Amino acid sequence: MSHDPNMDSPEHSQERREFLRNTAIAAGAAVAAPGLLISIASATGEGGVTSDTRWGMLIDTDKCADGCTACVTACDKENGIDLVEQPQGNSDEMWEMQRPQWIRKLKLRDKQTGDITNLPMMCQHCEFPPCEDVCPTGASFKRADGIVMVDRHICIGCRYCMMACPYKARSFIHQNVAEQVVNAPRGKGCVESCNLCAHRIDEGQTTTACQDACAAEGHNAILFGDLKDRGSAISKALKSRSSQQVRADLELNTGVRYTNV
Amino acid sequence: MSLLTRFRGAALLLAVALAAAAWGVGAAQLAEGSKALEAKSCIRPADDMRRNHMEYIHHDRDLVVHKGIRDVDGSLAGCVDCHAGREADGSAIPVNAEGQFCSGCHEYTGTSITCFQCHRKVPEEK
Numbered sequence: 001m002s003h004d005p006n007m008d009s010p011e012h013s014q015e016r017r018e019f020l021r022n023t024a025i026a027a028g029a030a031v032a033a034p035g036l037l038i039s040i041a042s043a044t045g046e047g048g049v050t051s052d053t054r055w056g057m058l059i060d061t062d063k064c065a066d067g068c069t070a071c072v073t074a075c076d077k078e079n080g081i082d083l084v085e086q087p088q089g090n091s092d093e094m095w096e097m098q099r100p101q102w103i104r105k106l107k108l109r110d111k112q113t114g115d116i117t118n119l120p121m122m123c124q125h126c127e128f129p130p131c132e133d134v135c136p137t138g139a140s141f142k143r144a145d146g147i148v149m150v151d152r153h154i155c156i157g158c159r160y161c162m163m164a165c166p167y168k169a170r171s172f173i174h175q176n177v178a179e180q181v182v183n184a185p186r187g188k189g190c191v192e193s194c195n196l197c198a199h200r201i202d203e204g205q206t207t208t209a210c211q212d213a214c215a216a217e218g219h220n221a222i223l224f225g226d227l228k229d230r231g232s233a234i235s236k237a238l239k240s241r242s243s244q245q246v247r248a249d250l251e252l253n254t255g256v257r258y259t260n261v
Numbered sequence: 262m263s264l265l266t267r268f269r270g271a272a273l274l275l276a277v278a279l280a281a282a283a284w285g286v287g288a289a290q291l292a293e294g295s296k297a298l299e300a301k302s303c304i305r306p307a308d309d310m311r312r313n314h315m316e317y318i319h320h321d322r323d324l325v326v327h328k329g330i331r332d333v334d335g336s337l338a339g340c341v342d343c344h345a346g347r348e349a350d351g352s353a354i355p356v357n358a359e360g361q362f363c364s365g366c367h368e369y370t371g372t373s374i375t376c377f378q379c380h381r382k383v384p385e386e387k
Contacts, residue, residue, distance in 0.1 A: 048328025143329065151326045152379060180381045182338045187379030202329040 054146035055196050056125065056227040056255035057208075058234050058243060063221035064118040066107070071120050071222065074213030075103045078197065080181035087175040100171035100186075102194040103210055108261075117261055120210065120222070123148055123169040123194040124246065125255030131161035131170065140191075146227070146255050149195045157189040166247050169193045196224070227255065292346025292354065292362045300343065304334050311366075314340075318376075337376060342384045355382035 076082040079102060086095045103122040109115070129148045131140040139155035142148050150161075150170075162170045170193040173186055180186050183199035197208040211222040225234030243257040291298050303310045305317075317335035324330040344362040346354040356363040357377045367374045 048324070048330045141327070143327065145329070149326070153322055153326070176378070180379065182381050182385045185379040185381070190379070198329060199331065202331045 049143050049145040049147075049202075051144045051146075052228065054227045054255060055201065056146065056225065056234060056257065057196070057211075058223045058237055059119060059256065059258050060221050060223075060260060061117050061119045061258055062260040063219050064105075064120065065217070065219055065221075066116070066118050068118075068217060068219065069105055070213040070217045070219075071210035072101075072103055072105060074209040075194070078181075078209035079184040080179070080186060081184075083179045083181070084173070084177055084186070085175075098172070098174060100173060100192060102169075102171070102192070119258060119261065121167060121169070121246075122210075122256070123165075123196075124167050124252070125194075125196060127253035127255070129252070130164040130166065130250075134160045134164040136160065143198070145201075147196050147198050147201075148193075149198065150191055150193065152185065152187070152190040152192070155190040157191065159191060161191055165193075166250055166252075292344060292356070294347030294349075294351075294354075295345055295362065296343045297362070303343075304339070337380055338385070341381065345383050353383035357382055 081100050081102065084100055086092075086099070090098075103120050106119050106121045108117040108119070110117075125142075125146055125148045127142075127146070129140065129142055131148065132142055135141075136158060137154045137156055139151045139153075140148070140161045141151060157172065159172055162168075162172060170191050172191050173188055176188045177186050186192065197205075200208065206225070208222070208224050211224045214220060214222045223234050223237060225232040227235060227238070229235060238257065241259050243259045244261050245252070245254045245257060246261075297303070305313075314335075318337055318340075321333040321335040322337075324333055325336070341356050345356050346361055348354060354361055355377070357374060358364065359368075363374055363377075
């Protein structure tokens with residue numbers, strides 16, 4: 001059959017089709033394999049965070065209260081953002097636009113119905129972060145456990161990531177900072193954003209500062225946890241309720257999800 | 262023969278100079294009121310730390326930021342916690358203030374120190 005000189009025979013065509021199909025399957029397996037290998041390698045690696053975990057957040061906008069800024073205040077304190085002072089000669093208006101913010105409150109109004117939605121907006125911890133894509137130095141990166149961060153030792157302050165982020169999640173430090181907290185070093189010329197309280201997670205804590213503050217206010221709008229652990233509260237909630245990614249059309253597979261938007 | 266004697270003399274001179282430098286730098290640096298004054302030794306022998314502290318910090322910063330391993334012995338916060346001097350009233354003095362532990366040596370050797378543009382310079386009171 002393979003030596004048949006007649007290329008147009010139906011048998012030959014059938015064989016050729018099968019060959020093509022098998023090749024496609026083999027190629028698919030080759031593409032899938034690297035991902036598999038990576039997760040095995042990091043799980044048995046020399047320690048540190050692994051891709052067995054993916055940290056994420058679910059925000060119930062129905063529970064997010066109008067006018068409440070407890071999460072913002074708690075984040076500012078936890079990460080020393082409240083220690084950043086307004087530069088001399090900077091107008092209040094400019095300061096409001098440029099001051100560092102890891103989490104901010106948004107109020108949306110449906111023009112058609114007048115329906116109002118309150119929600120906190122912060123780094124969405126994308127699986128495919130645009131900030132990482134555009135970073136020229138590798139300072140913007142995604143940790144194995146899904147937290148998107150800036151390595152400020154490498155950041156050159158070009159602010160390309162701020163342009164690329166669809167969520168306006170990043171801030172730039174324009175002036176020298178006199179005082180910092182240990183868990184959030186900060187200085188002139190670097191970009192920063194929410195890191196899901198990575199210092200807390202690394203110490204074995206299971207909540208973020210914003211979640212704690214929201215719960216203390218009695219709202220419980222923020223739920224933080226491991227998206228890959230099927231038994232976690234956040235996984236169960238995501239399974240039982242329909243939730244949304246902001247700008248899902250960008251297909252970034254965000255780690256932060258919202259319900260009732 | 263005379264060559265060897267000359268070499269011996271030079272080596273002796275060098276050794277004396279190095280010892281004097283090490284003594285002068287090391288003894289002058291431990292800050293008044295710092296925990297380091299009362300400690301028996303640093304996390305590693307002092308001569309090792311003088312030569313290699315930057316390497317230890319440099320290595321551990323990548324462990325912390327990229328791998329989330331925060332339980333490192335060479336943490337900058339640990340350095341500051343132990344080496345920050347204190348005023349008579351107990352308030353901490355930044356380690357990079359003039360004549361303090363970090364800057365004393367770095368001024369002497371003419372090397373700039375940039376850690377504290379971003380990192381906390383005094384121990385965190387909790």
